Amino acid sequence: MGLGTPEKSAQQVTSDMAAPRGRALIERPFQWALLGATLLALALLAALLADVLIDGAGRLSWDFFTDYSDSLDPAETGIRTGLTGTMSLMVLTAAISFPIGVGAAVYLEEYASDNRFTRLLQLNIANLAGVPSVVYGLLTLSAFVYVLGFGRSLLAGAMALSLLILPIIIVASREALRAVPQSIRNGALALGATPLQVTSRQVLPIALPGILTGTILALSRAIGESAPILVVGAVFSRRADTWPWELFEPFGALPIQIFNFVRQPEPGFQIEAASAGILVLLALLLTMNAVAIFLRNRYQKRF
Amino acid sequence: MSSYPGSPGGARGVPPADAGGPGGPRPLGRARTRPGEQAVLWLLWLCATISIVTTIGIVAVLVFESIPFFANVDVAAFVTGTEWYPFAEPGTEAFSTGVLPLVKGTLVVTAIALAVAVPLGLAAAVYLSEYAPSKVRQAVKPALEVLAGVPTVVLGYFALTFMTPLLRSLLGAETVQIFNAASAGIVMGFMIVPIVASLSEDALNAVPQALRQGAYALGATKRVAILRVVVPAALSGIVAAVILAMGRALGETMIVTIAAGNLPTMTLDIFAQGQPMTGFIAQTVAGESPRGSVVYQSLFAVGAVLFAMTFLANSVAQWVVRRFRQVY
Numbered sequence: 001m002g003l004g005t006p007e008k009s010a011q012q013v014t015s016d017m018a019a020p021r022g023r024a025l026i027e028r029p030f031q032w033a034l035l036g037a038t039l040l041a042l043a044l045l046a047a048l049l050a051d052v053l054i055d056g057a058g059r060l061s062w063d064f065f066t067d068y069s070d071s072l073d074p075a076e077t078g079i080r081t082g083l084t085g086t087m088s089l090m091v092l093t094a095a096i097s098f099p100i101g102v103g104a105a106v107y108l109e110e111y112a113s114d115n116r117f118t119r120l121l122q123l124n125i126a127n128l129a130g131v132p133s134v135v136y137g138l139l140t141l142s143a144f145v146y147v148l149g150f151g152r153s154l155l156a157g158a159m160a161l162s163l164l165i166l167p168i169i170i171v172a173s174r175e176a177l178r179a180v181p182q183s184i185r186n187g188a189l190a191l192g193a194t195p196l197q198v199t200s201r202q203v204l205p206i207a208l209p210g211i212l213t214g215t216i217l218a219l220s221r222a223i224g225e226s227a228p229i230l231v232v233g234a235v236f237s238r239r240a241d242t243w244p245w246e247l248f249e250p251f252g253a254l255p256i257q258i259f260n261f262v263r264q265p266e267p268g269f270q271i272e273a274a275s276a277g278i279l280v281l282l283a284l285l286l287t288m289n290a291v292a293i294f295l296r297n298r299y300q301k302r303f
Numbered sequence: 304m305s306s307y308p309g310s311p312g313g314a315r316g317v318p319p320a321d322a323g324g325p326g327g328p329r330p331l332g333r334a335r336t337r338p339g340e341q342a343v344l345w346l347l348w349l350c351a352t353i354s355i356v357t358t359i360g361i362v363a364v365l366v367f368e369s370i371p372f373f374a375n376v377d378v379a380a381f382v383t384g385t386e387w388y389p390f391a392e393p394g395t396e397a398f399s400t401g402v403l404p405l406v407k408g409t410l411v412v413t414a415i416a417l418a419v420a421v422p423l424g425l426a427a428a429v430y431l432s433e434y435a436p437s438k439v440r441q442a443v444k445p446a447l448e449v450l451a452g453v454p455t456v457v458l459g460y461f462a463l464t465f466m467t468p469l470l471r472s473l474l475g476a477e478t479v480q481i482f483n484a485a486s487a488g489i490v491m492g493f494m495i496v497p498i499v500a501s502l503s504e505d506a507l508n509a510v511p512q513a514l515r516q517g518a519y520a521l522g523a524t525k526r527v528a529i530l531r532v533v534v535p536a537a538l539s540g541i542v543a544a545v546i547l548a549m550g551r552a553l554g555e556t557m558i559v560t561i562a563a564g565n566l567p568t569m570t571l572d573i574f575a576q577g578q579p580m581t582g583f584i585a586q587t588v589a590g591e592s593p594r595g596s597v598v599y600q601s602l603f604a605v606g607a608v609l610f611a612m613t614f615l616a617n618s619v620a621q622w623v624v625r626r627f628r629q630v631y
Contacts, residue, residue, distance in 0.1 A: 031430075034430035035430055036426075037423045038427040038431070041427060041450065041497075042450070045446065045450045045453070048453070048458075051461065055464075100350045100353055102350075103350030103351070106347055112351070124358055127358070127618075130614075130617040132581065132613055134584050134606070134609075135365075136361075138603060138606045139357075139361050142364040166354065166357070170354070196340045225455075226556075231585065259459075262459065263561070274464075278460060282457070
């Protein structure tokens with residue numbers, strides 16, 4: 001606060017000039033109410049974590065990771081197809097969205113001139129970030145699954161997730177590129193580098209940690225998504241045990257597996273198997289976020 | 304924008320032949336375009352254009368896939384009908400295609416979510432920006448980000464197996480159905496608290512210190528300064544935050560698919576089932592809906608309504624920011 005302790009001086013004004021009025025008495029309760037509301041939002045997060053830990057921790061075992069989904073016996077069911085599917089989706093989604101997203105960011109940040117088309121691109125990217133994820137599912141279902149004939153396949157699922165996170169990767173990469181000082185570009189140009197050499201040998205290496213951080217965060221968003229791949233046709237059955245190179249095979253995903261558990265009324269599925277699956281998914285997301293933060297703190301240069 | 308002074312950037316987005324051209328500081332000799340560089344620039348341009356192609360694709364798919372639907376269905380019946388059952392044979396008695404129950408489901412859940420998220424998110428924003436010591440802020444903000452990053456299928460599980468039993472034990476199992484709009488809406492509200500909080504906090508932080516000091520000089524307490532000066536000054540940013548959060552709530556799918564039931568209804572009872580648009584899309588596609596069937600076409604008609612509503616919300620938010628932003 002610029003004025004030292006304005007709160008005190010305001011209270012002094014009241015007490016010096018008039019009898020303390022009622023409104024001074026509710027200063028503290030007001031602050032407590034704000035704090036209480038903030039803590040309530042976090043309390044729900046705590047309740048959620050406690051809830052899945054209590055219900056799910058006991059169900060975790062090696063077999064839970066390696067077993068196929070069993071629709072009859074909750075004690076025999078596992079998340080194998082979900083794990084392989086999520087891993088395959090992650091690899092393919094990264095392979096599709098990373099080059100395109102970084103390419104778009106490099107174009108917009110380094111080469112595009114300020115004209116109407118560029119402004120349209122920027123507005124469009126901002127708007128795409130607000131499109132509901134289920135709509136990306138519908139787009140993929142029609143355009144890729146049917147019109148281009150991909151079928152309800154791993155590649156179609158990865159396309160849906162890639163389109164979904166492209167705006168996030170573009171925005172994060174642009175920020176990382178913008179943080180590279182102009183003097184580095186000027187220096188390289190002065191030494192005779194062509195603009196593309198400046199980009200590929202100077203700007204991109206410096207921006208890479210920031211770009212990778214943004215990409216990993218975007219990927220963690222993608223593998224937590226269920227709606228778009230549910231629409232595209234993700235399944236949880238045994239035949240969906242898909243590796244990243246099996247592009248046109250049926251695919252599963254961890255969130256879809258959890259959704260399938262939750263839908264079954266029997267507590268062994270709906271509560272125990274589901275919360276165990278949730279624990280695995282949350283642990284995976286947490287690891288990815290930790291890696292992203294580590295990259296940012298360890299390798300990012302500050303100028 | 305272009306980092307190379309004077310780089311032509313290419314008319315209509317076509318990459319330049321000689322980036323480094325006239326205008327700004329440039330190499331003494333004319334920068335040579337190496338073999339293949341032009342192709343790479345074109346490739347980068349292509350990457351950027353994919354976002355436009357995506358938008359065109361979304362609109363085209365929603366329009367062209369739902370056109371056949373309206374061959375079977377009267378547009379007026381779609382917009383004003385109060386019963387939704389596209390699974391029956393078209394032309395039969397049971398076949399009904401009024402989208403209003405689904406729209407109602409979406410609006411009810413969104414309203415509940417906002418009723419939770421606006422007070423909590425705004426309170427958190429005011430606390431973080433005006434009261435919280437920096438240590439508290441450093442602990443609370445990442446925690447809110449974690450809340451925002453919880454996958455929605457997990458929140459759906461939580462709504463169904465924690466919030467619904469909680470409501471049923473508080474209000475009675477006769478009042479609260481197993482699948483209901485209230486618990487989905489409440490959990491969704493918590494999901495969008497971080498959006499409201501972080502965007503509103505940005506808006507509050509942008510209010511200049513001089514306004515607060517002016518209020519104190521006039522004898523205002525901290526609370527009065529916040530309520531009468533700071534929050535009104537940040538109102539455009541706060542409104543935009545709430546509308547953006549609303550857009551998220553309108554399009555949220557998994558929470559409602561799991562917890563809000565699969566029966567489209569016209570009831571305003573928040574403790575009863577009420578399937579929203581997103582819930583219909585997710586639950587129907589998960590079942591059988593071969594391409595060309597009326598049910599398949601109805602997915603895209605409902606998707607178009609959903610897309611239009613979220614697009615409207617996002618556009619209004621952008622307009623509010625542009626139109627009412629106070630620049631200090």
